[in-house]
Amino acid sequence: MTLAAAAALTATVASAQNLDAGKSPEKLFADGCATCHRSPRGLAKGRYSLTLSWFLQDHYSASSDSAKVLAAYLVSVDTPPPGAAGKPAKRPSRSKPHPPQPVQTQ
Numbered sequence: 172m173t174l175a176a177a178a179a180l181t182a183t184v185a186s187a188q189n190l191d192a193g194k195s196p197e198k199l200f201a202d203g204c205a206t207c208h209r210s211p212r213g214l215a216k217g218r219y220s221l222t223l224s225w226f227l228q229d230h231y232s233a234s235s236d237s238a239k240v241l242a243a244y245l246v247s248v249d250t251p252p253p254g255a256a257g258k259p260a261k262r263p264s265r266s267k268p269h270p271p272q273p274v275q276t277q
């Protein structure tokens with residue numbers, strides 16, 4: 172019985188330590204953040220992922236690894252408010268890319 176209890180305890184501790192390891196940022200968000208933040212969008216608010224990961228570590232005592240992963244995720248899904256000058260690379264493409272016009276040679 173003691174052995175079983177010890178084994179169970181060890182398993183619990185081991186899984187607790189690895190709780191965030193190997194989880195996708197989507198899963199991390201769904202598990203830890205979605206209760207209060209319905210969507211990961213709009214949380215980054217144009218901040219850099221480094222600043223955000225400090226925020227996450229500070230406020231949510233996330234491990235530095237999961238904070239980095241989450242921060243990068245929040246930045247990647249962040250939608251700049253309409254009209255704001257967002258970073259072009261991060262802006263979701265709403266318009267279709269224009270294919271180059273065929274060149275008419277006469």
Ligand code: HEC
Binds near residue numbers: 214223226241
């Ligand atoms: C217990 C509820 C709760 C949970 C869980 C929670 N948050 Fe928050 N979070 C808040 C509140 C409240 C604020 C401050 C209000 C605001 O700024 O919208 C906040 C603010 C933030 C901000 C700053 C938003 C801003 O406007 O500057 C970020 C980024 C953030 N949370 C990310 C996360 C992430 C990532 C997780 C998961 C690790 C998480 N939160 C989990 C309640 C929560």
